[in-house]
Amino acid sequence: MTILVVGLSHRSAPVAVLERAAVTGDDLVKLLHEVNDSVHVAETLIVSTCNRIEVYAVVDKFHGGVSDISESLARHSGLTLDELSRHLYVHYEDRAVQHAFSVACGLESMVVGESQILGQIRTAFKLAQAEGTVGRDLHELTQQALRVGKRAHAETGVDQAGASLVGVGLQVAAGHLGDLEGRHALVIGAGSMSALAVSTLARAGVGEIVVANRTLERAVRLAEGSEVPARAIELSDLTAALDEADLVISCTGATGLVITADQITYNRRERFLLDLALPHDIDPAVRELPGVALAGLDDLRTAEEAAHAVGPRAVEAVRRIVADEVAGFLSAARAAAVAPTVVALRSKAADVVDAELARLSGRLPALDERDRAEIAQTVRRVVDKLLHAPTVRVKELASAPGGDTYADALRELFDLDPKAPEAVARPDIEGSTS
Template identity: 60%
Template sequence: MTILVVGLSHRTAPLSVLEQAALTGDGVDRLLTDVAAAETIGEAVLLATCNRLEIYADVEKFHTSVAGITQALTQHTGLALEALTPHLYVHYDERAVQHLFRVACGLDSMVVGEAQILGQIKGALALAQKLGTAGRVLNELVQQALRVGKRAHTETEIDKAGQSLVTVGLEAAEEAIGPITGKTALIVGAGSVSALAAATLRRAGVGRIVIANRTYERGARVAASVGGEAIPFDRTGEALADADLLVSCTGAAGLVIDTDQVAAAMRQRPGRPLFVLDLALPHDVDQAVADLEEVTLVNLERISERVADDRRLPSVEQVQRIVAEEVAEFAGWQRSVRVAPTVVALRARAAEVVASELDRLAGRLPELDERQRDEVAQTVRRVVDKLLHTPTVRVKEMARRPDGVSYADVLRELFDLDPQAVEAVTAPETEEGVS
């Protein structure tokens, strides 16, 4: 059992590369399914967000699995190997666990402490469970990551270390166009980020919120939640001419707002500035709109520059300590899982000895009736169970220590257990044997 993560994020790759690597819908499903089908990979979970693409896997062979995952990434993203590999990071075992826990706490986010990543991790696990690619190990890992993230937000002020992408973007908006109270905002998209943007704008006092989405009904639901209005997607250009702010995050594969569209809107409103917040990856808005007069464009890269100093805040150090504690806890769980097959093999060996001796007793004392034989058998089994109870409980407790797996080796030596018999124990049998 080796936990491996291979991925790229805003920390290792420029937005141009992340934009090319972005996957949506069926693309995520296909990549995850292909990775999990590899011979050396037992389980897999794919975390795909606007600024990261990571594959977590439980693998048998490290180098072969890294090569296989890298190859799958090139096939599904369309990036050439030489364009992708300089930006990939690879962590395994404790470092992989630590990385996921940091991600869950928001320490690795573009905006430190943002809690939206927890929902994205939960969604990644749900997809893996739906596709059957997550088993015992990654289920436990991701569930603990979610607990660690919640603990960080409960026990520290990491939420204050950084603000949401939307809030940071709105700070930039007020610098560009002045107070946004009473202004008109056009939001393109109706996903979770767009809904967050709508709610944040409403709290900030924006006067009018318009939602444009390809699926009108979904846009209408978001609009209703903030007292806004929904429009058909083909009316986006018309609404743009009336807006003071444009926020776009659709997850579309190509541009949603082009330069000509923005230029046409600006000609209808001379002297009135427009602020554009593009939170999408790939970009929704043609980056050339920044060259238009009276237009200010802020994208994820600009936001990253604004929040870079948040990682020096004291709450970050508190969360780092929590992560270290939880990594040690998960390592203990891993060791207990590794010792479990030895415990199962020991009990199986004891059962074989009991069965053998009861057969011999039946041959020596044929006069015993069925009730007497059952009583003798139950007595022998109770004696064996009581003798094995303490050492099996203790070895499972001691297995959680850093040197715990060595206790399983001692147990195998003392009882002369066949290593192949131990390796043959399946996960369901392990669960039954250690309960």
């Protein structure tokens, strides 16, 4: 079994395609199980954000896994397989690990270094764990990816060098509205992106924040945590709130439009609307309204190069950390892969020793217990010493690329049952890596 990543993001697909492919809520759970129930897939985890959808899977065959996952993504997006495939990227084995670590560090984000991706990966893992689609391999990969992301932020400060997507959006907003201090802001949605929007708006010095959400209780909780005056409203009161707002940030998980052009009435103030949802929340037709500016994910791509240019040393330092962590992870994985064979070899040797001691006991029944124990200890010590050097060496050799051939050689030389290592050693391995 090996790790495979199939996905698409702002780097590979236009927003129109990302909107079609986006999955949330019950649809995400359905896709998770559909992929996991595929013939060639053993484990599944899906990272779905405003600018990416990636399926991480443990598969038994590369081509079969890619085919299964691609077909599932196409069905859920409503696109044909040909339409979707031209935007998909695929990473396998070593490259899959490197990609996972790079994503966790924010290197693949629209705004390089943003730290929100760590929470999104954690959310994806918890969902997969709750749905029973993640096993040992993806558990280890995900936990290590989260650790690598935290290390990169702690050691390089790349999360400080790279602004958040909301932060970049507010920079664009300031270009239209001027100083945001004292402005009235409206945040639609109460998820993690909305929480980030509220805190970022507070730091920008806005005068008031209104939080609108389908579930009022969640909007109230978000408003109560604001550092500036904030209040919560229901979506049914959205039209009046739109009329009062200078700045609107919408980031819900709705499948249809949340704001239409006829909800925005003309007034003399300049207004800026920021749509961070996928699929989009705001009708593009609002661009035609006088005094109204709209920016979506496509528009924020223009800020990507600027974000890349911020803190180039930090970004390069993160790349070095990723390379180092990938090498360590793969080395440990290869060493762990040979461990079941080593345990099976030692188990077979122990069986041979027990059989010979039993035969000796039958041939020399007059041996007293003390002599019998001494002989048994000596034989076991000899076997342990003979096996020690080769088993230690095979673990060292197995940590290098191509090291699995040494496990194959052990199984062939000592006629070990290929199924025996998993049956014998699985609990031992899990215990040794905890």
